[in-house]
Amino acid sequence: MKLLLRNGRVVDPAAGVDDALDVLVEDGKIARIEPKIAARGAEVLDLAGLVVCPGFIDLHVHLREPGQEWKETVASGTAAAAAGGFTGVACMPNTVPTNDSRSVTEFILAQASAGAAARVYPIGCVTKEQKGEELAEMGDMVAAGARAFSDDGRPIASSLLMRRALEYSRIFDVPIIDHCEDSSLVAGGVVHEGEVSTRLGLRGWPGVAEDLMVQRDLLLAEYTGGHVHIAHLTTARGAEFVRRAKKWKIAASCEVTPHHLVLTDAAVADYDTNAKMSPPLRSETDRKALLRALSDGTVDAIATDHAPHHVDEKAVEFSRAPFGIVGLETAVPLCLDRLVHGGVIALRRLVELFTSGPARILRLDRGTLRPGAEADVTVLDLNRQGVVDPSKFLSKSRNTPFAGWRLRGAAVMTVVSGRIVHDAR
């Protein structure tokens, strides 16, 4: 079984490639990447005018299975991923029950092999039932296929436990992903604390609650030698701390979400529950600092924090609505339109943030198109015009603040192990 991707512009930052090249796929692997490869029995796809990249990886999604299948399943979530240009997703463990044991990790992977459109990399809980009390059996979960550990959504409050987690994770060389917030300072906050929270009379969630935890985690990573990965960084100070930590050679990495890069807390103004997320949309100063961190190399990956919720769950009073928005089917268009066409970063850098960046964090043998690698490929059309239409999402959920946005650029084809899982060329 051969597939020839012809006439595209190959952008593979990890390999230092940005050229007009053909890509030959054989038996699910990349066979050759060269100019003008002869067809010889291969199915030929003409990708003239399109950009051929290593498969995009989203290292922060919620697939909601097991336990909340009305919001999303492994099947629907990976279908959304493929439609959005992602060949792989790392799923957070806050399922019901939580993914804190080998059996749940195995269940998720079994669901994935039963028909997922994209690869699934389970993230296990750091602590049993995400309670922040005792470490979960990381070794057992790693053996079953877990690639990282996190108590996402329930930050590890105890510094001692965080220290132990970072130390223990070194046995397996896996990152501890922390959702950074000092819960006592968040104190029930639902929007960024500032003029908007004051005007709306909503409880504020100060940026300093995040800054403190980012700083703590970075210091503990330095002290223990463990790898800390800061999930969805949102503050100017936090970005500065990570920048400095990298200068000090601390094993630290961080991700930002597309929504924190393009929206501020002003989006909440009409009590729109689809602008309610955790961490909250921040100030324009913070947003600008994130853009700078994106372009200067401080940020390692863009991740969606795809958080599906049923429409009924969001159609409630603002304070009572769950946090989060879906992101898999809007991330690439948003980033191409606002970041690349918007002049913030070059295409090459964006591709890095979606490929080798997340692959390095999760220790995946992915994120580049060198011969011999699994043929996971994302094809972009930089000029495809589109309007975000939630009714067309493959995700089970529609909770997005981007409905109706006109965006230029999209992922038009997704290939996983040489199999075309999405084609909208």
Added chain:
Amino acid sequence: MKLVSRHLLGIETLEPSEITTILDAAESFAEISTREIKKVPTLRGKTVVNFFVEPSTRTRSSFELAEKRLSADLLNFSTSTSSLVKGETLLDTAKNLEAMAPDFIVIRHSEPGAPHFLAKYCRSAIVNAGDGSHEHPTQALLDALTIRQRKRRLKGLRVAIVGDILHSRVARSNVLLLTRMGADVTVCGPPTLIPRDAERLGCSLTHRMDEAVEGVDVIMMLRIQLERMRGGFFPTLREYARLYGLDEARLRRAAADAIVMHPGPINRGVEIMGEVADGSASVILEQVTNGVAVRMAVLYLLAGGTEREAAA
């Protein structure tokens, strides 16, 4: 003039001309409450639902009286009788209320934005009777009416609002209304009870009460909730009263003809001393009287009336 707004969700969405329209109409309606027969047929055949999802005595009584004096039919739907305790969502409750085709829904709710939520889904005119820590527009309107009656103007007046600004919908609505109408407003309270970036609302800020009241025309005191002490916002009611209570000595720092306001219910001896609450500067009971007139005006104008007809 008619109101541009279809709902009264907050002062935030009102134009200064609309505020003047409401206050002018309220002046006319105030007279009705002094008549032998305190009732006009203005809203005959109109239905008002008083949807109170948070306990309230005075605001609710005031709305009820306003509705009755306008001859509206009213339906009271409150927490204890509501289906919300049975687990029905606000949206479903609203849809059910809507199915009974009321002309107005007056809503009091503990969550900021609940009236805005209703306005998105309902055809009825929505009146915000207080939404959490957000706004309480009819309170600010009745306060403005009271000030205007005493001072003949709002523009250029110096007003101090003292107390728990962070949790106060009364403070938010008053700051928005008074600054919009050209008054010079200072908010004052302990830093723990001042919302972030409060000055962006257009007011000044101080944490020292003596400074706040110096030479002002109006002192507006806010009720302090006992829960705030338990929440660690200040150590004791005793210390709070000493730092932010209004006594006669502090009142003397204000202008000689300054008035003292309070949205009630008052905590005597805490944020306001009895001598001040009962003293000659106090207009606290006039505020209550004006509440009925302002709410009559709001309902009347939202029903499509003009202030000229209100005067007739």
